[in-house]
Amino acid sequence: MEELFTAFSYSFMIRAFVVGIAVALSASMIGSFLVLKKYSMIGHGLSHVAFATVALALTLGSAPTLFTLPVVAFAAILVLKVNEKASVHGDSMIGLIATMGIALGTVLASLNGGFNVDLYSYLFGSILTITRVDVWLSISVSIGILVLVGLFYQDLFVLVYDEEYAKISGIKTERLNVLLAILTAVTITIGIRVIGTMLISSLIIFPMVTSMQFKRSFKVTLALSGLVSIFNVVFGLSVSYLYNLPSGSTIVLFSGLVFIVVYLIVRLTSMGGVQIEER
Amino acid sequence: MMKKITNIKVDQLSVRYGKHLAVKDVTFEINKGDFVGVIGENGSGKTTLIKAILGAIDIYKGSVIFEHNTRIGYLPQNVMRADKIFPATSMEVALMGLLERKNFPKIISKKDKEKVVTLFKQLGISSLLKKRIGELSGGQQQRVMLARALVSDPDVLILDEPTSALDTVIEQTFLDTLKRLNEERHTTIVLITHDLATVGAYINKVIYMNQSLEYVGPFDDFCKTMSHSPYIHLHSKSACSHQAIEEEGRP
Numbered sequence: 437m438e439e440l441f442t443a444f445s446y447s448f449m450i451r452a453f454v455v456g457i458a459v460a461l462s463a464s465m466i467g468s469f470l471v472l473k474k475y476s477m478i479g480h481g482l483s484h485v486a487f488a489t490v491a492l493a494l495t496l497g498s499a500p501t502l503f504t505l506p507v508v509a510f511a512a513i514l515v516l517k518v519n520e521k522a523s524v525h526g527d528s529m530i531g532l533i534a535t536m537g538i539a540l541g542t543v544l545a546s547l548n549g550g551f552n553v554d555l556y557s558y559l560f561g562s563i564l565t566i567t568r569v570d571v572w573l574s575i576s577v578s579i580g581i582l583v584l585v586g587l588f589y590q591d592l593f594v595l596v597y598d599e600e601y602a603k604i605s606g607i608k609t610e611r612l613n614v615l616l617a618i619l620t621a622v623t624i625t626i627g628i629r630v631i632g633t634m635l636i637s638s639l640i641i642f643p644m645v646t647s648m649q650f651k652r653s654f655k656v657t658l659a660l661s662g663l664v665s666i667f668n669v670v671f672g673l674s675v676s677y678l679y680n681l682p683s684g685s686t687i688v689l690f691s692g693l694v695f696i697v698v699y700l701i702v703r704l705t706s707m708g709g710v711q712i713e714e715r
Numbered sequence: 716m717m718k719k720i721t722n723i724k725v726d727q728l729s730v731r732y733g734k735h736l737a738v739k740d741v742t743f744e745i746n747k748g749d750f751v752g753v754i755g756e757n758g759s760g761k762t763t764l765i766k767a768i769l770g771a772i773d774i775y776k777g778s779v780i781f782e783h784n785t786r787i788g789y790l791p792q793n794v795m796r797a798d799k800i801f802p803a804t805s806m807e808v809a810l811m812g813l814l815e816r817k818n819f820p821k822i823i824s825k826k827d828k829e830k831v832v833t834l835f836k837q838l839g840i841s842s843l844l845k846k847r848i849g850e851l852s853g854g855q856q857q858r859v860m861l862a863r864a865l866v867s868d869p870d871v872l873i874l875d876e877p878t879s880a881l882d883t884v885i886e887q888t889f890l891d892t893l894k895r896l897n898e899e900r901h902t903t904i905v906l907i908t909h910d911l912a913t914v915g916a917y918i919n920k921v922i923y924m925n926q927s928l929e930y931v932g933p934f935d936d937f938c939k940t941m942s943h944s945p946y947i948h949l950h951s952k953s954a955c956s957h958q959a960i961e962e963e964g965r966p
Contacts, residue, residue, distance in 0.1 A: 472801065472802075586820075587819070587820045588820075589820075589821075590811075590814055590817075590820075590821040590822075590823070591814075591821065593803075593807070593811075594811050594814060597796060597797055597801065597803060597808065597811070598791075598796040598797075598811075600766075600771050600791070601789070601791070601796070601811065603770060603771045604769045604770060604771050604787075604789055604815075605811065605814050605815045606770075606815050607814075647802075648800055648802050651800075651802070651847060652802060653802065653803065653804045653806075653807055653845075653847075654802050654803045654804070654807050655807070656802075657802035
């Protein structure tokens with residue numbers, strides 16, 4: 437425990453925790469809507485596109501974050517639009533862009549002399565590489581996402597529950613879907629520093645599927661999802677520091693463990709069936 | 716004589732799915748206080764017509780004009796919109812019915828929640844308020860959706876085959892509730908149905924679809940005008956013969 441307190445004397449650890457919590461909040465908020473829209477795998481597909489753009493940015497010697505964001509956002513909108521036109525199924529389109537991303541990233545890495553330390557840190561996350569710019573960027577993005585989710589909360593809720601009804605209610609569903617796609621791209625881009633391109637989709641999926649086990653209202657489930665996400669990232673990062681493990685993989689394994697424990701507890705105690713007064 | 720107020724004016728409306736014309740050049744008016752039955756075979760364009768009127772699907776040609784500030788309530792055909800694990804209570808789903816009238820950012824007030832509580836009480840489903848929507852039966856979900864459609868005090872209530880999942884007794888009660896809304900609050904009711912025999916006693920106007928509009932007018936004239944139609948023989952014979960018996964009995 438003492439060792440963990442010592443961690444906070446290192447500025448890189450403080451940066452890692454701040455970015456981790458910011459990313460956890462953004463990913464859980466956006467992830468909640470993606471999971472309910474049955475679009476959770478879009479995060480997986482886009483993270484593979486992020487891998488290709490990071491490889492390209494490193495090859496060109498430019499800043500990966502700023503390079504990645506517009507490309508991933510474009511890919512997110514592309515998946516959405518192709519799915520809307522129903523010319524290719526959403527899951528197939530995600531599969532296509534994911535494999536293309538990996539293939540392109542690998543080719544670029546090989547042209548650049550193989551998987552170097554820089555690229556490897558983007559693949560699986562590395563808290564040592566987080567800069568002050570990353571900290572401010574992730575805090576700003578996280579606040580921006582929370583504000584947008586707050587402002588569009590009711591519209592997003594109707595959109596994921598019943599898109600047809602959302603249209604009938606006068607909600608601009610196409611614009612809202614684009615907003616959701618862009619926010620997903622932003623979350624993935626800032627999240628890859630801590631958790632890596634290969635594992636970022638877990639931050640989108642795990643918190644919501646874990647909080648859904650409690651069988652509460654939408655509002656409570658969304659809040660629980662944020663709390664579960666912060667808990668997973670903080671404990672995952674702590675364990676990764678204490679045992680010198682890769683941060684991304686440790687957070688994902690910890691998230692998986694939390695999901696299994698919650699799933700079993702809820703079923704064994706029938707906690708999910710109890711109706712608690714929610715005001 | 717009271718002047719008729721037109722709630723909905725549909726003018727030469729056409730809807731396409733790819734190259735297929737699902738609704739072709741349909742023109743009609745629905746007036747305030749009408750109780751309309753929209754009938755037709757499967758695939759005749761009834762649901763497409765209603766969805767186009769509601770703005771859920773794109774119009775290929777023509778126009779739909781609503782009377783200024785008309786509030787619409789809609790009960791879809793398939794009420795099971797979410798899977799069992801979807802985390803939303805019936806209360807949250809019913810509150811969706813109020814969003815159309817709200818300005819950005821849409822905030823649900825305490826008053827809105829009280830309105831839903833009162834409505835659930837009136838519909839006899841208070842026990843469902845805090846239950847999760849996905850865990851309810853089809854019939855229960857339908858009543859929650861009816862609450863969602865009614866919570867905004869709609870001027871026009873559009874229902875897509877609402878009685879298909881109900882047993883005869885509940886169906887009767889349901890139609891009586893609609894009739895009461897129609898008579899007491901002058902709510903315009905538009906009901907898509909297969910079962911003209913059951914709703915015949917309630918409606919005053921028929922819209923008969925077969926891609927294009929085959930008939931629009933009073934129910935009283937429908938059986939006479941469309942007596943040649945195979946649809947009457949297959950689906951509406953009992954409704955029409957019932958009407959004929961009623962007419963014979965009149966002094």
